[in-house]
Amino acid sequence: MKLYPTIGLEIHAELMTESKVFCTCSAKFGGEPNSRCCPVCSGLPGTLPVLNSKAVEYIIKAGYIMNCDISRFTKWDRKNYFYPDLPKAYQISQMPRPVCLGGYVDINTDGETKRMRINRIHLEEDAGKLVHENRISLADYNRCGIPLIEIVTEPDFHSAADVTAFFEKIRLMLQYAGVCDGRLEQGSMRCDVNISLAPEGSDTLGTRTEVKNLNSLRAIQRAVEYEIYRQTELIENGERVIQETLHFNDATGETSSLRSKEDAHDYRYFPDPDIPPIIFTEEELAAIKADIPEMPQQRYERYTGEYGISDADASVLINTKSVSDFFEAAVKAYNNPKPIATFITVELMRRINLGEVDADNIPFSPEDFARLVELAETGKISKDNRKTILREMITAGESPEAIAEREQLWIKEDSELTEKTVDEILAANPKAVEQYRSGETKVFGFLMGQCNRALKGSASPAAIKQVLEKKLNNI
Ligand SMILES: [Zn+2]
Known part of the structure; x- marks a missing residue:
């Protein structure tokens, strides 16, 4: 039975x-x-x-x-x-x-x-x-x-x-x-x-x-x-x-x-x-009904439809009302919903889930968050440094620009510095250089990473790649 x-x-x-x-x-x-x-x-x-x-x-x-x-x-x-x-x-x-x-x-x-x-x-x-x-x-x-x-x-x-x-x-x-x-x-x-x-x-x-x-x-x-x-x-x-x-x-x-x-x-x-x-x-009833705000399902449909956000990201956003409200305010400040949604679901939610940030009491404004995303989208800072700046925004409570300035995280495209740094990295890794020149081009990624780290996001990956390729290929 x-x-x-x-x-x-x-x-x-x-x-x-x-x-x-x-x-x-x-x-x-x-x-x-x-x-x-x-x-x-x-x-x-x-x-x-x-x-x-x-x-x-x-x-x-x-x-x-x-x-x-x-x-x-x-x-x-x-x-x-x-x-x-x-x-x-x-x-x-x-x-x-x-x-x-x-x-x-x-x-x-x-x-x-x-x-x-x-x-x-x-x-x-x-x-x-x-x-x-x-x-x-x-x-x-x-x-x-x-x-x-x-x-x-x-x-x-x-x-x-x-x-x-x-x-x-x-x-x-x-x-x-x-x-x-x-x-x-x-x-x-x-x-x-x-x-x-x-x-x-x-x-x-x-x-x-x-x-x-x-x-x-x-x-x-x-x-x-x-x-x-x-x-x-x-x-x-x-x-x-x-x-x-x-x-x-x-x-x-x-x-x-x-x-x-x-x-x-x-x-x-x-x-x-x-x-x-x-x-x-x-x-009376009609007035009360008209005063009901947007429901989670309607927001979900707007996010996936009008904004083109993935189903998974839209679900994460709507499932915590304070996070969804934060997203709404950030999009008002910088009308580029997709990268804002991604940065929230990947990085901000991670910190919320780790208990570093209280979802009901996010320690920076949605406008600051939106400008941080904009700085990375417009090539002013690197994607890696976007995370570094967010971490500082949580603890220091400063604007993203102030943190970028203090920590020197702007992409400067200082070609002299980039050339000098790439030279130093190549000199310090003769074995990798040797491997690359003998056809093992896989090591390029390793050298890119080394240069990237040394330049701390002050040069864009495209600029580093260009200099590195030039130096490796035509000595
Ligand atoms: Zn009473």
């Missing part, structure tokens, strides 16, 4: 608003514990929440980029539960009338395009954070009331690869739309995965478990793989899968039981009497 996994997702994404969703407290990450709280988000009696219109605009944008229907009428409900991270003892969320319904996102895995359907997206508030130290637990309510969208998918996923491809695509799209910063390490996006197994071809789904609060791509992948493995073992050994909520332990790579699953009615949802429902006009 071959078992087939069926997976559905609930993705929470924090919105990039300045203030929280129902009060004016800062929605920034971090801060002294409980320094970004007020009577509203601390749940003191007698306070009244006021809905942040920016959060509503952001969820509508999220809905449009995921091809959802935007409800013309939407309202908020109270989800009641007691837990120390929730001072009000209820969370303001949306039950029957969410902002977004339906929708889909296409992903590519296993060499095919798959359409993953979205059930709904609703707007709610985040809860606080509990810090467990020794035998006490501390509550930090700074995160309480940060606007959150919950994206609920249909159970269209069948592997860890499907799930991670979807999650990564959503993250990138939300970042491009300016809706969520996608900083997983700060908890800006979290994923709950529902997994069940059933015999292949079966009409009914098996009992499902839910793994909560996965906050990295690696954790999502490992948790899905482990849960498929664990349920397969249970079923094959004739045991039962219990419907429950699980926690994934990053250290062991295993899941463990958090609690048996509550049913939805346990939350006693009822309409929130403090937040009026919203009716959107067509004009």
Whole structure:
């Protein structure tokens, strides 16, 4: 009996608003514990929440980029539960009338395009954070009331690869739309995965478990793989899968039981009497839709089409929004996209991957970077020295011209110096000269390299080649 996994997702994404969703407290990450709280988000009696219109605009944008229907009428409900991270003892969320319904996102895995359907997206508030130290637990309510969208998918996923491809695509799209910063390490996006197994071809789904609060791509992948493995073992050994909520332990790579699953009615949802429902006009929705910036896929098509950049380079550029934005600004300064793209994907990305440069905080301007590429393209510096100058720009923070000047990296085409240097190299390598003259012309490359190094990029390769050939061939 071959078992087939069926997976559905609930993705929470924090919105990039300045203030929280129902009060004016800062929605920034971090801060002294409980320094970004007020009577509203601390749940003191007698306070009244006021809905942040920016959060509503952001969820509508999220809905449009995921091809959802935007409800013309939407309202908020109270989800009641007691837990120390929730001072009000209820969370303001949306039950029957969410902002977004339906929708889909296409992903590519296993060499095919798959359409993953979205059930709904609703707007709610985040809860606080509990810090467990020794035998006490501390509550930090700074995160309480940060606007959150919950994206609920249909159970269209069948592997860890499907799930991670979807999650990564959503993250990138939300970042491009300016809706969520996608900083997983700060908890800006979290994923709950529902997994069940059933015999292949079966009409009914098996009992499902839910793994909560996965906050990295690696954790999502490992948790899905482990849960498929664990349920397969249970079923094959004739045991039962219990419907429950699980926690994934990053250290062991295993899941463990958090609690048996509550049913939805346990939350006693009822309409929130403090937040009026919203009716959107067509004009309002059209204005929000028109304000959505270019999505990664559109950028990819522009790069490969209009700019003629290779598929591989275009993918690298769009996969990190800050790098793609940097590229855009560099092309504005020097309209020559291809060499800029190549130098970014080969050299800048290498330094980002080595951890020498933070992609979100590149230590030089795109204009300086563009001029560096231009200096090499117009023959003012050598391609090798372009790399040397970039290294200096990272550490010294000077302009490319200042570094070229200080380190004397300009191509000077000083023919006297070139002749003198070539003479010195030939005198120092009599054996190679001998080999070349007796027909072993392969050593030319070696001699070129020696001259190049000695001249430190002050002469162009073409000029060196000319002098070297002349001296080797007609003494
Ligand atoms: Zn507040």
